[in-house]
Amino acid sequence: MLVANKGDMGISILQYQFMQNAILAGLCGGITCSVVGVFVVTMHLSFIGVCITHAAFAGALLGLWLGFNPLIGALLFSLASAAIIGPMADRGELNPDTSIGIVFSLMLGLAFLFMGLMPGARTEALSLFWGSILTVTRQNLIFLAVTTAVVIGLLVIFYKEIQAVICHREVALAVGIPATVVFYSLLFSTGVTITASLQSIGGLLIYSLILNPAAAAYQLTYNLKRMLLIAIAFGVISCWAGLAASYLLDIPSGASIVITSSIIFGLATAFSPKRKVKGWQQIKLAG
Amino acid sequence: MDNTVIKIQDAVVSYREDVALQGVSLEVKKGEFIGIIGPNGAGKTTLLTVINGLGKLVHGQAWVLGSRLNGRNSSNLRKRIGYVAQVERIDPRLPISVRETVMVGCYGRLGLFHRPTRAQWKIVDGVLEMVGVAHLSQRPIGHLSGGEYQRAAIARALVQKPEIFLLDEPTASIDKKAQREILSLIQLIHKEYHTTTLFVTHDLRTLPPTCQRLILMKEGKIWQQGRPESMLREEVLSQLYEAPVVATDEIAPLCS
Numbered sequence: 142m143l144v145a146n147k148g149d150m151g152i153s154i155l156q157y158q159f160m161q162n163a164i165l166a167g168l169c170g171g172i173t174c175s176v177v178g179v180f181v182v183t184m185h186l187s188f189i190g191v192c193i194t195h196a197a198f199a200g201a202l203l204g205l206w207l208g209f210n211p212l213i214g215a216l217l218f219s220l221a222s223a224a225i226i227g228p229m230a231d232r233g234e235l236n237p238d239t240s241i242g243i244v245f246s247l248m249l250g251l252a253f254l255f256m257g258l259m260p261g262a263r264t265e266a267l268s269l270f271w272g273s274i275l276t277v278t279r280q281n282l283i284f285l286a287v288t289t290a291v292v293i294g295l296l297v298i299f300y301k302e303i304q305a306v307i308c309h310r311e312v313a314l315a316v317g318i319p320a321t322v323v324f325y326s327l328l329f330s331t332g333v334t335i336t337a338s339l340q341s342i343g344g345l346l347i348y349s350l351i352l353n354p355a356a357a358a359y360q361l362t363y364n365l366k367r368m369l370l371i372a373i374a375f376g377v378i379s380c381w382a383g384l385a386a387s388y389l390l391d392i393p394s395g396a397s398i399v400i401t402s403s404i405i406f407g408l409a410t411a412f413s414p415k416r417k418v419k420g421w422q423q424i425k426l427a428g
Numbered sequence: 429m430d431n432t433v434i435k436i437q438d439a440v441v442s443y444r445e446d447v448a449l450q451g452v453s454l455e456v457k458k459g460e461f462i463g464i465i466g467p468n469g470a471g472k473t474t475l476l477t478v479i480n481g482l483g484k485l486v487h488g489q490a491w492v493l494g495s496r497l498n499g500r501n502s503s504n505l506r507k508r509i510g511y512v513a514q515v516e517r518i519d520p521r522l523p524i525s526v527r528e529t530v531m532v533g534c535y536g537r538l539g540l541f542h543r544p545t546r547a548q549w550k551i552v553d554g555v556l557e558m559v560g561v562a563h564l565s566q567r568p569i570g571h572l573s574g575g576e577y578q579r580a581a582i583a584r585a586l587v588q589k590p591e592i593f594l595l596d597e598p599t600a601s602i603d604k605k606a607q608r609e610i611l612s613l614i615q616l617i618h619k620e621y622h623t624t625t626l627f628v629t630h631d632l633r634t635l636p637p638t639c640q641r642l643i644l645m646k647e648g649k650i651w652q653q654g655r656p657e658s659m660l661r662e663e664v665l666s667q668l669y670e671a672p673v674v675a676t677d678e679i680a681p682l683c684s
Contacts, residue, residue, distance in 0.1 A: 183523065301543065305532045308524040308569075311516075315480065316588060317507035317536030363568040365523040415521055 154388070159275055163341075163394070166277045167380030169289040170338045170350065175376030176292055177331045178355030179369050183307040189226055190331055191348050192241050195248040196222035197335045198344030201269050202255035211269065212284065215339050219332030222248060227328055231321075252344075272343025272395035274384060281340050288337040292330055296369070299323065304365055343395040353402035354379060357409035375405050431458040433493055433592060433624050434479055440487035441474050448474040450648040451488070456626070461618050461638045463656065464628045466645035467669050472628040475645070476594045479626070480509045493591060507536035510585030510623070514597040515577055520570035526580050527552060527565040533584035552587055559583045559613060575606025582613060586621070593623040599634045611636050632660070632673075644668050 154160050181190045200218025204211035222244055229240035256266050268276075277285075296303060305313035306323040313320040331351070338347050354375035358368045383398030390397070434456035441449040449471045456462060464472045477483030478490055481502025490497045492505055510533075530552050531544055538544065556562040559579040564572065572580060578598055585593065595614060599607040615638040618625045629635060635642075635656070642659040644652045646668055652659060659665075665673035 185519070298541065301535050301538070302540065304524065304528070305535055308522055309529065309532055311513070312529075312532055312584065313535070314482065315506060315509075315511040316533055316584075317503050317505075318532075319503060319540075359521060359523070363521070363523050363525065365528075368523045 159277075162277050162279070162282050163274045163384055164381065166274050166282055166285055166341045167384055167398075168377055169282075169285040170274075170341055171354070171376035171378070171380040172373050173285070173289045173292050173334045174338055174342075174347070174350045175354040175358075175372035176296060176369060177327070177334045178351040178353075178376070179358065179365075179372050180303070180307055180327045181331060182352065182355040182359050183365075183368075184310070184327075187352055188238070188241050188245070189223075189328065190335075190351055192226060192245040192248065193219045193222050193328070193332050194335050194344060194348040194351075195245055195252065197332065197339055198269060199248045199252035199255060201336075201339055201344070202252050202259070202266055205266055205269075206255045206259045211265075212281075212336055212339070215336040216333065218248070219336050220329055223325070223328035223332045227325055269339060269344050271393055272339070272341050272346060274341040274380070274394045274398070275387075277341045281337075285337045285341070288333055292334060295326070295330065303327065308365070341395075342398060346395045346399045349399040350376065350379060350402055353399070353406040357402075357406040360409045360413035360415055375402065375409075379405060432456065432491075433458045435491040436475075436478060436488065437490070438488040439478055439485050439490060441471075441478060441483050442486050448648055449478065449483075452478075452648070452650055453488075454643070454650065456624060458624055459622055460640055461625045461636070462627065462641045462643060463635045463639040464626060464643045464645060465630065465632060465635070465668070466651070468630060469647075470645040471648040472630075472645050473596050474648075476511070476596050476626060476628060479592065480506050480511055480594060482506075503536075507588065508590060509592045509594060510588050510590030511594045512578070512581045512585050512596065512598050514600040515574040515602060518570040518577070520568070522568060522570045524569055525565065526561060526567050526569050526572065527556065529569045529580060530556060530565075530583045530587055533587040537588065548587075552583075555583045555586045556580075559586070560609075573606070574602035575610065578602060578606070578610050579613065582610070582617070586617065590621075590623055593617070593621075593625045595625065595627045597629055597631075598627075599629065600631070607634055614638075632665070635660075 181187055197215040197219035200214035200216070201211035204214030226241055226244050256263060259266060302318055302323050305318050306320050310320055310324065335347055342350055354372045357375050358372035361371055362368050379402035380398050383401040384394055386392065386397040386401065387394035432455050434454065436452060436454045439449050439452045440447065452475060464475065466472055474483050478485065479492055481497050493508055495501055495505060497505070534544060534548050553562065553565065556565050559582055561576055561579045561583065564576060569580065598614070599610050611634060614627070615636050617623065618638055627636065627639065639656050641653060642656045643650055644659060651668060652664065662673055
């Protein structure tokens with residue numbers, strides 16, 4: 142009976158502006174996070190993404206502490222971390238795991254430092270931890286929509302270069318593709334996407350939304366275009382189903398979105414044709 | 429008319445404290461097939477990276493296909509240079525097929541904002557047929573064996589229509605039958621496409637008979653060079669590798 146009442150309310154609640162904003166934020170966040178997720182998962186750079194996420198979080202907290210727009214702080218920190226990690230990993234002066242680990246721990250330390258220095262109640266800072274898709278502002282929504290449009294636009298225009306770099310970076314460089322520029326553009330896109338999704342999904346949870354849909358799609362196809370479409374579908378489903386679960390079960394929206402995406406990943410892995418069949422001839426995959 | 433396609437003068441390449449190339453000078457004429465041998469760490473791969481502009485010179489100069497390498501033009505020159513490295517480990521789940529991987533060879537010449545045309549896909553299919561992996565074209569690249577992968581890598585280099593063909597231990601880590609097939613293919617390509625070919629190996633048995641000149645590298649320097657029959661002598665090779673080397677039947681065709 143309670144569920145039926147919630148269901149009735151579910152239809153009426155769609156009329157509210159905050160819910161419409163949340164659905165749109167879920168759509169844009171689901172699309173963009175999944176697309177950059179495909180980049181980092183295919184390049185095996187998942188930990189770089191985690192590091193950029195924490196940098197964005199630290200930057201946002203710096204903004205809150207010093208009184209400027211936290212999104213600007215998040216953007217600057219995430220881009221700076223991508224600019225630092227990329228060359229460190231490329232030059233091989235340190236093991237990539239070591240260099241990323243150092244930047245990651247530094248960003249986490251800075252985040253806690255800025256939070257500790259913040260005077261008074263830290264409600265807004267804590268909301269950056271968990272995010273709140275239900276309170277996403279119009280300004281955030283526009284930023285997220287523009288980021289989605291730019292990321293998708295770049296993907297369509299430079300698909301062949303992106304495909305070459307994420308699958309065969311060394312080869313891409315050897316055949317004369319501007320592989321380094323493409324590689325850093327992908328890292329910066331990840332930084333911008335994380336910044337744009339920070340307030341709706343939250344600094345601690347955003348990375349799961351980047352990783353899980355892409356990792357799930359990676360289990361299901363050998364075709365990059367299909368992988369992108371499947372990841373996008375999983376990302377948007379995670380956001381919307383998580384949003385519905387949040388409303389119906391009265392649980393935090395960011396957490397429910399991430400748990401939904403984790404369940405999708407678990408199911409994709411369990412039913413992945415890639416792990417079940419040994420011979421290529423027997424594989425009946427989407428791609 | 430001077431038909432020099434590669435000219436390197438006093439090249440020095442350094443990776444932090446290690447000097448990988450020490451004052452190397454080299455001239456290669458159009459259409460030559462050159463073998464480069466030497467022990468591990470001799471600078472063979474570094475020499476190839478200088479030619480395709482990926483290795484940065486700390487001293488000296490290099491001219492490739494008529495242009496002096498200066499860091500700004502190396503990307504453009506690489507579009508005209510085919511490069512095949514030794515078999516690498518590929519994630520078997522990588523979402524790209526053999527056919528798509530071979531097409532990547534065209535992307536440099538195609539340039540930004542241009543998509544592959546139907547004619548280019550036809551060229552890719554034709555080259556896959558030529559190297560003998562057309563039946564694997566839809567297979568994920570990570571599912572190929574070492575020999576099949578090298579054929580695909582050669583196909584990818586061929587669709588670039590390379591004027592220079594750089595082969596860095598292309599037969600390493602693959603079985604003997606596949607080695608023989610890859611070597612035959614490399615010689616066929618050199619003959620049919622009239623490329624200038626530089627073939628690096630540390631395994632003397634994989635030197636193709638087509639090889640016209642042999643460069644012996646040691647400690648980042650060109651130690652000796654000359655015709656294969658004068659270089660592939662037991663006393664020369666034993667000095668090069670600092671260990672006794674016995675000339676086997678398998679390198680005999682090169683010595684004749």
